[in-house]
Amino acid sequence: MKLAILSSMFALSVVTSGLAAAYEQGDIVIRGGATTVAPDESTSTIMAGGTDLGVDLTIDSNTQLGLNIAYFLTDRINLELLVATPFKHDVDFGVADPLGTGNQLGEVTHLPPTLTVNYYFNDSASVLQPYVGAGVNYTFIYDEEFTGANREAGLSDLSLDNSVGLSAQIGLDVMLADNWHINTSVRWIDIDTEASFKVGEASGQVSSIEIDPWVYTLSLGYTF
Template sequence: MRTHTLSAICISLALAAPFASAHEKGDWLVRGGLTTVAPDESTSNIIAGGSDLGVALTIDNDTQLGLNVAYFITDNINVELLAATPFTHDVNFSVSDPLGTGNTLGEVTHLPPTITVNYYFNDANSAFQPYIGAGLNYTFIFDESFTAANKEAGLDDLSLDNSVGISAQVGMDYQIDKEWHVNASVRYIDINTEASFTVGGAEGSVNDIDIDPWVYTLSVGYTF
């Protein structure tokens, strides 16, 4: 009786234990979920018509569908491509309504594809698979526009340069079974750009915009 009871307990514990399987060389991971870009921005002041307006900029957060694909070149190292649907951010004045047109200057849209090499601390006895990584980002910035009120005030032709910068991340996979896992990651991306525009026909600029966002991702992944 005791033997049967002990066997039943062992089977129950085995069934209740989380599935544990480390990633292996040759594995492909495909993930989809939510990605939030939270700028940790600092900018130089707006220059308009050669004069410093004494006003900088702030940039709002945005959340979109995040996608990534990774391939394990060894049991511990993979190469990952981060992609997403386009992020659109409101660009605001750092002080309240300096031009009498509201606090929002305009908006910008961007795509920040990032290639990262990750190192996994593989543990075949744990469902948790943490990793760290570093890589390179190229941010495409497009669809820059002023608000209607700022256009009426004479602002036009807003343009922001694309950006190349480094990135770093920490993350974790939680293995549900051999194929499926849940992923969470936090990464820092170095994004620097410059803005140019016209105001009443005169040239204007913001010469140093350090967006430098923290990027938070929560996704579900499949291994094949």
């Protein structure tokens, strides 16, 4: 029995000795993986030619390659920049086919770089490294376009404003050997915009679009 216990303790020490310490001041962390932007949107109704159409909008989710880089200001605090390949979202009418052109109004593409300050709770000896963070986001919105059916119906010149807002996140790093780790995080980002467009020669708008997405990430990271 004693021999079995000693053998188990020795095996455990070998396994844990291969795990790198978590983080120290000056460390640089780079991660890559899947990031999903899931809008929790609410919008005002669409105004077209001075008439309220009584229809709001919905925005679908999209998953892209998420990348981030973090620099540790102290052993427990880092500054992290989130970037990603462009997210593309379908924009749909809130009710079925109100204009007789199909349910989809159009699509938009955006980049949401987010700068966050994170605090890590555990010391560097822990395999599990939970953290919380808060920061600021700037969302670039571009390549806005209506579907072909809506363009044929006279809609054109769709434009959405860029957005600046706050963000918050919780996350967890699971430390592996040789400076590698697995990361998972959940963010909330305040993204507010408005849309303008043309209906023939008349102007149209959606004065309030609160996208406010939840952002889910699963990635693999390396510490330099």
